[in-house]
Structures are given as C-alpha cells and as structure tokens.
Amino acid sequence: MSVATAIAPAITTPPETFAERIAREDRADRLRGALTLTGLVMVTVFLAMAMRVPEAALSCYILFFAHRDNAGDSIMTAVRLSAAATLAILLAIPLLNAVMGDPMLRLAAIAGFAFLGMFLSQASRLGPLAATAGFVFAFMLTLVDLIPVPELMSQAMRWMWVVLVLPLGLMAVWAALAGVRPEVLLRRQIARREAASDVPHTPEAQRLLDEGLARSDEWLKFARILGAARGADAEALARADDDSYFRLALAEAGAAPRASSGSSAPEKAPLFRPDAFSDPRHLRFALKCLVAVLITYGFYAAFNLFSIHTAMITVFYVALGSRGETHHRLALRLIGCLIGAVAGILVMTLLMPWMTDIGHLLIVTGAVTFVAAWIALGGERVSYAGWQMALCFYLVVLAGFSPPASIDASLSRIIGILFGSAVVWFVFTALWPVHARDDAQAALAELSAALASNPPATNGREVARLREPLARARRLAGLAVLERQPGLAQELAEATAQLHFYLRQSHAKEDDHVQAA
Secondary structure, eight states, X not given: OOHHHHHHHHHOOOOOOHHXXXXXXXXXXXXXXXHHHHHHHHHHHHHHHHHTOSOHHHHHHHHHHHOOSSHHHXXXXXXXXXXXXXXXHHHHHHXXXXXXXXXXXXXXXXXXXXXXXXXXXXXXXXXXXXXXXXXXXXXXXXXXXXXXXXXXXXXXXXXXXXXHHHHHHHHHHHHHHHOOOXXXXXXXXXXXXXXXXXXXXXXXXXXXXXXXXXXXXXXXXXXXXXXXXXXXXXXXXXXXXXXHHHHHHHHXXXXXXXXOSOOOOOOOOOSBOTTTTTOHHHXXXXXXXXXXXXXXXXXXXXTTOXXXXXXXXXXXXXXXXXXXXXXHHHHXXXXXXXXXXXXXXXXXXXXXXXXXXXXXXXXXXXXXXXXXXXXXXXXTTTHHHHHHHHHHHHHHHOSSSSOOSOSHXXXXXXXXHHHHHHHHHHHHHHSSOOOHHHHHHHHHHHHHHHHHHOOOOOSHHHHHHHHXXXXXXXXXXXXXXXXXXXXXXXXXXXXXXXXXXXXHHHHHHHHHHHHHO
C-alpha cells in the first residue's frame, strides 16, 4: 500500500448528500437571482407585446443566457453581446445577399461557420462565445429557406437586432441601478473560506477549493472597473483573497495555518490553448458537430420541415468534449424540455381560455420563469435543465401577439429538440468517442507531473493552479457514471493525498527557510 493510499481515508471529504447540498446553499443569492430574472422576463414580455417585437421567446431566453451574478459582469456582458449582435447582423445582411441565389455556396458557408465556431470553442479561450457566434451565422444562412426574398430578409435581420438587444439593454439598466456589487461577492467569498478553515473536511470546503481563484479574480476585476476597489483597497482585497484560499488549502492538508507570501496577478491566458493545433481531438470535435449540423439541417430542409429547426440549434448547445459531458447535457435538455413543454401546454389548455389581458400573461409567465430560474441558478449539475424548461415554455406560450390557436408550431419545435438530441447522441457515440474517465485520468496525470516538478507553494494562486487538474478530474469522474465506466474514487483519493502531502512538505520547507534566515 502506498503512503498516499494509507493516508487518503483521513483526508478524503465524505460525499455530499442532496439534503446537505440544499442545506448549505446560499439561498439568498439564489432567490435574488431568480427574482431578478423573473422581473426582467416580465418586463421583456410586456415591451415585446406592446411594441409587437417578434420572437419574444428568444428575447426572454437570452436573459437566461446572459445573466451574471454581479453588476459589473452583467453590464459588460450586455455591452459585449449587443456589440457582437450588431456586428453579426451587419455582416450577415451582405453575406445573405451574396449566397442567396447559390444553394451549394450557402451550404458551404453554413458548414464553414459551424466548423470554425465549434473548433474555436474547444481550442481557444473563447469557449461558448465562439460556438454561439458560429451558430448565429450558420442559422441566419438557413433562414433563406423560410424567407427567400432579399428585402424581407433584410427587414427580418433588423428585427432580429431588436430581439437580441432589447433584453440585453434591460439587463444592463437593472444591473447599473440595483445589481449586486462585485466587491460584496468577493468579501463574502473570503468570509466563506475563513469560516470553512475551521471545518476543512466538508463538501463546502472542497467546493470552495475546487473553484480556485477564477471567480474572485473576475469579481475584483469588475470592482476595479466600477471604481469600487482601486489602488490600496484593491491590493488589500487581492491579498485577503489569496490569503484566505491559501489558509483553507493548508487546513485541508492538515498543515498549521500560515499567511500567504502575497498575491500575484493572474496569468493572462493566450487566445489559443497550447495544444490547439496539435491535439486531434479539437478537430474531431468540430467534425462531429459539423456532421450533426448537416444531418439535422439536411433532414428538415429536404422535407420542408423548417418548423423543427430547433434540431440544428440543439447541436450547438449540447455538444461537449466527452461522451459523459454530452450525455449529461442531453439529459438535462430533454428533462427541461419536457417539463417546459408540459407546463406550456397546461397553461394553453387550462388557463389561456380565461386570460383576458397582458397582466394575466405576465403573472403566468413570471411564475414559471421563477421556477426555471431557481433551477438554472442551482449549479452546473442541474442549471441547463432550468434553461431548457424556460425555453420550451416560452416557445409554447409566447408564440405570437395573441393566444395561439393551436400548439402545432410549438410542438414541432420541441420535436426538433428531441430529434437534434438523438442525432448528437448517435454521432458522438459512433465517431471518435471520448470518455470522461480517460480525461479524468489525464488530469490526474497532469497533477502528478506538476507536483513532481513544482517548487514549494507559498501563496494561494500557486495552490489553485496545482489544484485545478484535481478539480477537473473530480468533475469528469462524476460524469463517467453516465458512460457506465468504472469510478475513480481510489485514484481521486490518492491524488488528493499527494496534493496534501506536497502542501505539508512546502510548509515544512518554508519553516526551515525562515529558521535558516
């Protein structure tokens, strides 16, 4: 038995039950976020109906996509997405006019945007933003099948700008007036770490350590942008942030508490990942997404079934690196889709006949939005189900400017989601399957190599950088269950023990250095 194996049971955090996770949730922040989303959706619906802005469902869904936990990030996200939407539409109009008369050229352009967007989503730090950009351009090109007249297409693009920018503008205004200040969230995070240092072997302590310093770096950045923390105040916050993380990591490792040697600025990540053009998995991922896009688009275009165009949209939003991640996202999408669809159909059949004004619509929409937002703000294991619940409900209930005469169009969109999910599952299972367990083992190997070569850690940022592969491995190991792969509990325990041993050794070397000085 290895040393790591022998000491692992003493330091391994026990698994967290569902009841424990609910008990330790910061319900106040989650409630505030859910109420904020609900209010913004209700205002968006009111304005869309009053001004007869089409696609109110999309406007409402964008709020879920763009919502951030603090005022600075919300404002910057709204500005960036509005600028991106403006640029995309300005570029899309001449592009559409250029390819409208040539179906093969248009298909090639759809394939090119889909491939490039999905490749960059994996190979660069653009991530989901690249996938979203690829989707926007590819989807706009498919609209020619529905609106083949150039003048009408240009008008539709202008309305699309309103659909996108209206909710983003509302979000920015609300964030500026009543959004949570980022420095408040940073101070809360520091306080949570300090409290967790007293009981370091709990799921809450493990979660705080696995988060690293990325979120707090973002909060500090936006606090500086908003002018809430500058100069000495910002430096003091940065030191307290680093120190609280370092002390919690030492407490979990069983080492005596020690102050951090000082905060260091976060490294600016390059645009492309180091293995962007050497790891074939990025290329294979983009090719798998392209195949799924062409299958879904080709099917509904060949049979003139544009009403199920959500099949192609599904590809862009559920495709992830490994089978486990993709299956998890698919499961959440299907569950959320079915719940939202059932809620929408019940509203249409039981409540719509009795609804006489927009106030009734706002009340019903707000109630379902609150439930969906509560789920969406519940962490990555369940959040996507809340997004999909909201989307499918909006597709059914907000299909026009008056109560829908039938639910055929809404059901077609939901059928499209189910069809797209099936295509993604088939393609990602048949072509170059990537297992979450393999990625988890690679992350553990990365951790072992880093521990063997890294000098003693003296501050929180160095510990967070070392712990990142362990956190990634733990997340991927949880998803490996969806692939029916063996668990990695023993390997994770040993890796955790190795990290703790490294931190204790770093602590001892630092003591020796101080005594020698």
